Amino acid sequence: MSIEIDHVNKRFGDFTAIDNVSLTFNDGELTALLGPSGSGKTTLLRVIAGLEQPDNGRIRFHGEDATDLHVSKRSVGFVFQHYALFKHMSVFENVAYGLRVKPRGQRPDKAVIRDKVMTLLSLVQLDWTAHRYPHQLSGGQRQRIALARALAVEPKVLLLDEPFGALDAKVRAELRRWLRRLHDDIHVTSVFVTHDQEEALEVSDRVVVMNQGRVEQDGAPERIYDYPANPFVYRFLGNVNLFHARIHNGVARIGDVALEAPEFAGYRDAPGEAYVRPHDIEVFADRHHSGALHARIELVSRVGPTVRLELRTDESAHVVHAELSRHRFQELGLVQGGEAWIRPAHSRVFLPDTELAAG
Incomplete structure (x- = not known):
């Protein structure tokens, strides 16, 4: 019925x-x-x-x-x-x-x-x-x-x-x-x-x-x-990271990271908010990756096959949460208190105080 x-x-x-x-x-x-x-x-x-x-x-x-x-x-x-x-x-x-x-x-x-x-x-x-x-x-x-x-x-x-x-x-x-x-x-x-x-x-x-x-x-x-x-x-719907961005001609920038936001093609240097889930944060052990943000690892938590990281960057006022497999974490050789570089693999961009998605 x-x-x-x-x-x-x-x-x-x-x-x-x-x-x-x-x-x-x-x-x-x-x-x-x-x-x-x-x-x-x-x-x-x-x-x-x-x-x-x-x-x-x-x-x-x-x-x-x-x-x-x-x-x-x-x-x-x-x-x-x-x-x-x-x-x-x-x-x-x-x-x-x-x-x-x-x-x-x-x-x-x-x-x-x-x-x-x-x-x-x-x-x-x-x-x-x-x-x-x-x-x-x-x-x-x-x-x-x-x-x-x-x-x-x-x-x-x-x-x-x-x-x-x-x-x-x-x-x-x-x-x-x-x-x-x-x-x-x-x-x-x-x-x-x-x-x-x-x-x-x-x-x-x-x-x-x-x-x-x-x-x-x-x-x-x-x-x-x-x-x-x-x-x-x-x-x-679960944990999410918030980054403050600047939107210009359909691109939202977080420091050196450029995120496609085509629905904002007409905007010029407007404030934006980028939402990225922890599993959509790519983590690297060195700086040789274009469009990555420098971060310091504040906490490492191992939960079964998953490793959760809490990182601090200059581009986010909040702690950044990232998740990766235990195998990938060991492969990168990351340690608590050490450095890392991160890059959003998938994100959505919104205007502040609006309910209209555009990324």
Whole structure:
């Protein structure tokens, strides 16, 4: 089922939670709503579910207006961060609950409910827990049971609010891969809220980046990461270095480094900002490289196969972060406290205080 958000606004007192948002979620798509706390992503999810009413604007499910439709009539499955399982019920009873509270005329018989619950428990690979209770399961297992319960009523839309937020990093990584595989099997239109950029980029078909109630960028994960629409998206999607530049005739200069910025062809000696990710910083051990900046290595951190450097240059007011492989680091013979030369291999140039990308 497709979902259309049409010019939706939502305020809580003086706080604007959703600011004139329009989006369409395609049938069978897994979309991540990504943004910091207070960006409006959870409120938008609750408006889709019918748990919040928009101040204005419309919500349409598969072309039909659902704005005033009660939550019980929307065929929506909702999974919360903290599982919300009934502690006094077994796993089986938790998953069966939504089926057993259906109106009498729509309620399946006991045999059908049993078969459906056991099928769902097999789908989430937890059929062996049917007679256990939530407190006997791990956090990751409880979250999978919560998902099975949401799927039991055959929702046309699945909404997940920070579904893995209460779990540790290792379990989160395992569950998000599992969720991706599950979605590929069931193909239900799904929207999940997260503030974890790695989670959004790894799991989803599409990422919607939100900030202060507005959509900053909407697109495929690789497009969002490789071509951020503005500095906010660049900063939010992982570590990034900021260099102050001068733009002249389509070229942004950082010291001796020249960066192509063709959309600024008409600018003359204008201030600019160049954003460069740590893995896009080339590092050299000597000065014999054109267009490189002299730097001093302030800190070396080894993290598995990766070496992270913190460097200081005259051209940046901030510490410059660079990442390279352990093999490359050893090959260069770099040492903490020593010198290096760096050059951006890939960058984006923006005007200060503007949301227009141009590089």
